[in-house]
Amino acid sequence: MVFLIQQTMIYAIPLMIVALAGIFAERSGVINLALEGIMIFGAFIGVLFVRTMQENQTFTQEQGQLLVLLAFLVAAVCGALFSLLLSFSAITLKADQTIGGTALNMLAPAIVLFFITMIAQQNVLRMFTGDSASWFMIKPTTFGYDRDYEFGFFGNLFLNKVYITTYLCIIIFVVLSVILYKTRFGLRLRSCGENPQASDSLGINVYKMRYIGTTISGFLAGAGGFTYALTTSNCAATGEVAGYGFLALAVMIFGNWTPLNVALGGILFGLFKCIAATYATLDINGDGVYMLAEIGISPYVYRLLPYLITLIVLAFTSKKSRAPKAEGIPYDKGQR
């Protein structure tokens, strides 16, 4: 059970945080198709930071937690900077947001692969030494206990073989959700996605709000990208995140643009991902994943199920879908 829950969390957490990124952009009125691209960029920057720090021996293996926190922050900030390209084209120049997002989705893997190949002479940028488990995973030894110290069920679940980024993401998710719904700033941001003209008439700077929304979106997507690279691909950047950004978009629509539903959607889709990914692995811990495999359903079914479910949900809720009304429409002061 512990294994199943932890694996699901590993897949669900990046989904949740990136879907929240989508919410922030769309609630402010900007469609952020570039989530995938920003994730790729964030993953690359985070891994590059870790690699460079290791190369210069700035951090020892004991300081791994500090290093991973810094890398997380750097990836998030660079994601935010990268998303400014989208903001500039979508908000300032009032260009088509889907095309702008598509451009970023193409630009990110191109730039990232260009530099990865320049640096590593191959398509993968790995850590300089060691692997993400030995450097960044929280283990009994992190707390000063013996290697085979027993935490008990809950201790095992939350403290053994987990990454600090998981908790960081959960805290950020909760804090930002509260900000979006319980503060004046959040209300203003959401109003810009629903009726920017009305917001403007009340003295809210719509352009500024949309810039803030998209930048927060970039920050979260960059962080999510690094979290993905750290937890699922052994802290390596490959110029792709296997469609995770688009999956997060699906989660956002599935969750009807509200954080609580998005969290549930993220966990559900994370479970599918987890089943598909651990499908072929041996039943080490007796956790029931193997049982699911033995039913005989192809892993591809689990892989495509999130997208299919999203399509079906869209089909059934299209009449009462609560997408932000003004999303995708550039704000023009002169328009009535």
Place this chain on the structure above:
Amino acid sequence: MYKVDPKTGKQKFYSTAGFQSIASALISILIGLIVGMLIIIFVGLTREEISTKGMLEGVKLVFFGLFNTGRVDNQLTFGFNPVNFGNMLFRGIPLIMTGLSVAVAFKTGLFNIGAPGQYLMSTAATLYVAIVVPTETVPAWLVWVFAFGAGIIAGALWGAIPGLLKATLNINEVITCIMTNWIAANLVTWFFDVRDYLKNSDEAGKIGYIKTTASNGVETAKMGLDKLFPGSQVNGGIVIAIVIAILIYIMMTKTTFGYKLKACGSNRHAAKYAGINDKASIIASMAIAGGLAGAGASLYYLSGHTEFYWSTYMSLPAEGFNGIPVALLASNHPIGVIFAGIFMSLLNIDGLMIKSLTAYNEYIADIIIASIVYLSAFAMIVKQVIGRKGRKAGNTNVNDEPDPALLEAQRAAAKAAMQVEANDAEPAPAEEEGGNK
């Protein structure tokens, strides 16, 4: 709105829509190339292993990689390179087709970001038919035709799904296209995963690839192009692609059907009011777009020697996405797509030359392409800036029409409407009125 020459009464050439489209495309390309050049220079200056000479060679190849003929006495030589030219034409085939796919959808007010999915579904159908149908009993050319047809149908059906959802339930096609892309990626991988007899197990080093269609004797005719460009992969597919582009141009501009599609794209409700079956039109344009993307995949893999890596559930084919820059660069004009597609292909060849001859790598071409897409996003503004030079009292607001595709479609529809009026023809939609109510 347009600047008119006071003497002749004709519109000045620099204010025509066509000139502005071409000029903005050229400016986008130029800026894209400059971005690529700056990155080459930046990397060359910051990394020790790259000499100034290597850096300058990189810059040269960004602009003239197509004409590179190799390296003699440690100096790059330039001239006509038939292999590069032929390969450029060959790699241009799928780009022209997916570019047409995106352009047709744009013209009808839809953003077909689903080309990668349609491309993949068609790849599976094409390869399956071309490998499984025995050439001992069925003539190879007939198998080719079947496989081509199967690819088009698979792409069209896959494209019709977002069209259907858009027409009946009004769901944004961008979202449904993204979902269907990834569903297609998984379906295609699953399809090949359980069919071992399609996999290439004979040749060493080909693990993970599907058999080529040439293994069953199915290949696109060369049409003499291999004489013109010896040593390259070029074949008759490029001729077929160009013919299809011309047919699409005729369909969109000279037929009632094309007019209906464009009318729906510019204003769905007005089109419906005029008696056009808006739902059927939307589904039809997405199906056509899907069929075109599918044809691209068919032509690419039916060449006989291109190999398909089947475990693709983690990634989507770049040819599908590259249809978007092709269409944007061509301002969605089917004839322009031919040139834009070949140009994109040229950039890819430049990238390969850079990879093989310098310390840089082929992804520089992707950076240039992505920069061009980014610039195309606000190509409208570039057009307005060019147009403003010849205009004194500008009554147009740049911000009124944020969507270049929509504006393009509206302008085309308006033009078509004027033509219909001028010819005193029967109003196009009337004949089908009531038929689909």
